[in-house]
Amino acid sequence: MSAPKNELLRAIELALAGQWNTAHEIVQQYEDDAAASWIHAVLHKMEGDVSNSRYWYRRAGLMEKADAEPRAELAAIQGALLSQ
Amino acid sequence: MKIRSLAVLIFAIGASVAGARAQTDEIQVYDAEIAEPGKFNLTLHNNWIAEGRDTPAFPGGLVPDESLNGVPEWAYGVTDWFETGLYFPLYSFSKNRGLTFNGTKVRALFVSPHAAERTFFYGVNFEASYNARHWDPKHFTSEIRPILGWHLHPVDLIFNPILDTDYSRLENLDFAPATRLAYNFSPKWAVAAEEYDDFGPLKGFNSWNRQSHQLFGVIDHHGKFLDVEFGVGFGLTDATDRLTLKMILSRDLN
Numbered sequence: 404m405s406a407p408k409n410e411l412l413r414a415i416e417l418a419l420a421g422q423w424n425t426a427h428e429i430v431q432q433y434e435d436d437a438a439a440s441w442i443h444a445v446l447h448k449m450e451g452d453v454s455n456s457r458y459w460y461r462r463a464g465l466m467e468k469a470d471a472e473p474r475a476e477l478a479a480i481q482g483a484l485l486s487q
Numbered sequence: 488m489k490i491r492s493l494a495v496l497i498f499a500i501g502a503s504v505a506g507a508r509a510q511t512d513e514i515q516v517y518d519a520e521i522a523e524p525g526k527f528n529l530t531l532h533n534n535w536i537a538e539g540r541d542t543p544a545f546p547g548g549l550v551p552d553e554s555l556n557g558v559p560e561w562a563y564g565v566t567d568w569f570e571t572g573l574y575f576p577l578y579s580f581s582k583n584r585g586l587t588f589n590g591t592k593v594r595a596l597f598v599s600p601h602a603a604e605r606t607f608f609y610g611v612n613f614e615a616s617y618n619a620r621h622w623d624p625k626h627f628t629s630e631i632r633p634i635l636g637w638h639l640h641p642v643d644l645i646f647n648p649i650l651d652t653d654y655s656r657l658e659n660l661d662f663a664p665a666t667r668l669a670y671n672f673s674p675k676w677a678v679a680a681e682e683y684d685d686f687g688p689l690k691g692f693n694s695w696n697r698q699s700h701q702l703f704g705v706i707d708h709h710g711k712f713l714d715v716e717f718g719v720g721f722g723l724t725d726a727t728d729r730l731t732l733k734m735i736l737s738r739d740l741n
Contacts, residue, residue, distance in 0.1 A: 451640055452640045453674050454603055457603070458520070460674055
C-alpha cells in the first residue's frame with residue numbers, strides 16, 4: 404500500500420519529537436512503500452536495533468544511507484517529501 | 488597384491504584418523520532471512536583450505552589441503568515464508584584432481600516471516616544433493632537444517648542443529664550443528680564468531696579426535712550492491728582442516 408505523504412511527514416515529526424512508538428505504528432502500516440521503509444529503517448537505527456534497520460534499508464533500496472546520522476537523515480527525508 | 492593391500496590399509500587408517508567429513512561448498516549459518524517475494528538472489532560461496540588434511544576423507548575423494556571449494560547459490564523468494572534455491576555448479580580445484588564438478592543441490596527454506604523484525608525467529612531448510620563420487624561416497628544425500636535464533640540487539644545468537652543423511656538408516660543421521668554469535672556495529676557492519684561441528688552419527692558420536700570442530704572469526708559488510716562475508720576458520724581437532732578462509736558474496740538480481 405502506498406503511503407500518504409502527510410502520514411509520512413507526521414511520522415517524521417513524531418520521531419523528531421521523541422514519540423518513537425507512534426511514529427513506528429504509522430510506518431508499519433505501509434510496509435511496501437519505499438519512503439515508509441526508509442523512515443522505518445531510521446527509526447530502528449535510532450533505537451539501536453541495527454539488524455532490523457538493515458532489513459528496512461534493504462527493502463527501501465537505500466543501503467548506502469545506513470551510516471547517516473538519524474536526525475539529519477529524517478530531516479533529509481522530510482525535505483525530499485516536501486519537494487515532491 | 489600385498490603392497491596394494493598394505494596401501495589400502497594405510498589409507499584406511501589415515502582416513503579414519505582424519506575423520507569421515509569431507510570439505511564443504513557452503514560454510515554459513517542460516518539466519519531465516521530470505522529473498523523478498525518475487526526477488527532472485529545470487530550468492531557466491533568460495534572456501535579456500537589454506538592448511539588442511541593431506542589425505543582424502545574417503546578413497547577417491549579430493550585432497551582438502553590447498554583446495555578451493557565453492558558454488559553459486561541461486562535463490563528465489565516465493566512468499567514471505569518460503570524461499571527456494573539451486574546450488575549449481577558445485578566445483579573444486581584440488582591438488583590431486585585439478586578442476587572438478589562436484590554435483591548440484593536444491594533446497595526449500597521455510598522461515599518465520601520478516602525474521603529481522605523478530606526477537607525470536609525460526610525456520611527449517613530441506614536440501615537434497617546429487618554428488619559426484621569424488622565429492623561424497625554417496626550419490627544422493629540430504630540435509631535437514633532447523634533454524635533457531637534471537638536478535639538481542641545488538642547481539643544475534645543463531646543455532647542450526649543440522650542433520651545430514653545419506654538415506655540409509657535413521658540412526659545414521661549425522662549431527663553437524665552450526666552456531667553464530669554476532670555483534671552488529673551498524674546496519675552495514677557486523678563481526679561474528681561461528682562454530683561448525685560434526686559430532687558423527689546420532690546412534691553414537693565419534694570420539695573427539697574423529698569429530699570435526701571449526702571456529703571462524705567473521706566480518707560482514709552490507710552494501711548497496713553487494714553483501715560480503717569473510718571469515719577465517721581454525722580447526723580444533725585432528726579431523727578438521729587447520730586453516731580455512733571463506734568468502735560469501737551476495738546480491739539481489741532484480
